[in-house]
Amino acid sequence: MERYLKAGSSFVRRQYMPHLLLAFLFCLMSGFFVSFQNLEASQAAKVMEMYFTFTGIILLTPLFLPEQNKEIWLLERSKAMPLWRLYLIRILLAVILLAAVVTFFTQLMQGSGSVFPWGQLWWGSFTEIVFLGSIGCFVSAVTNQVILGYMVSVFYFMANIGASKYLGKFALFQMMKGEYGFVPVMFAAALVLLAGGILLRERVK
Numbered sequence: 001m002e003r004y005l006k007a008g009s010s011f012v013r014r015q016y017m018p019h020l021l022l023a024f025l026f027c028l029m030s031g032f033f034v035s036f037q038n039l040e041a042s043q044a045a046k047v048m049e050m051y052f053t054f055t056g057i058i059l060l061t062p063l064f065l066p067e068q069n070k071e072i073w074l075l076e077r078s079k080a081m082p083l084w085r086l087y088l089i090r091i092l093l094a095v096i097l098l099a100a101v102v103t104f105f106t107q108l109m110q111g112s113g114s115v116f117p118w119g120q121l122w123w124g125s126f127t128e129i130v131f132l133g134s135i136g137c138f139v140s141a142v143t144n145q146v147i148l149g150y151m152v153s154v155f156y157f158m159a160n161i162g163a164s165k166y167l168g169k170f171a172l173f174q175m176m177k178g179e180y181g182f183v184p185v186m187f188a189a190a191l192v193l194l195a196g197g198i199l200l201r202e203r204v205k
Contacts, residue, residue: 011090015066020097023058027101036105039114041121045175047109048102048125053157053172055101056133059094060194061149063087064140064201087198091137095130102126124175127187132157132172134193141197 012020034047064087102125110118135156140149157172164171169185 011066012093016062016090016093019058019062023055023097023101026055026058027052027105030105036109036114037112039109039112039116041116042176042178044106044109044114044116044121045124048105048121049128049173049175052101052105052125053129053132056098056129056131057136057150057153057157058133059097060091060130060133061136061140061153062146063090063094063137064144064197065146067201068144068146083202084198087201091194091198094133098129098133099126102129120180121175123183124180127183127190128172128175131170131186131190131193134190134197138193138197141200 030051034051036047039047067083102122106118106122106125109116132153136149136153138149139152140146143149160167160172164173169182170189171182174180174182
């Protein structure tokens with residue numbers, strides 16, 4: 001357990017801290033762009049879907065950033081800890097942070113007089129955030145370029161603004177319509193993308 005904590009803390013200190021700070025700043029500035037007070041269910045869903053989904057992109061996309069450098073990849077691969085465990089630690093860290101973001105802001109809205117089904121909104125928001133971030137994470141694994149991961153996940157978000165009806169269960173912004181049937185399918189897809197990213201980065205030469 002100690003070496004896993006050490007590996008996680010080393011990643012945070014050396015590579016992940018700028019992304020954590022960016023996510024913190026993004027959340028801190030939310031009060032300037034959205035309201036949390038006296039919202040109905042559809043309005044609360046809109047806040048989570050149109051704004052906080054970007055935290056998934058910020059925190060999940062750069063998880064393979066250090067190993068873009070081939071020398072670092074070779075160094076990490078030569079160590080006793082398998083790369084997949086190292087990547088899993090990073091993903092768990094990011095997912096825990098995203099769960100904390102969703103919990104904090106859904107609680108904030110509820111405490112500010114907003115009325116909505118808390119459990120449904122929490123799971124729906126968490127699923128969309130992780131799914132959108134997993135797209136960037138997977139693309140960065142395939143291309144070995146974090147920038148492309150950011151670009152594709154942002155493009156997917158933008159495409160949903162006008163074409164969500166063509167994406168079925170993988171469409172964003174369904175909670176604003178009161179629909180939550182997408183959660184199991186989208187969450188499973190996010191897990192597949194994250195697992196696929198780990199597998200690719202484990203084997204890439």
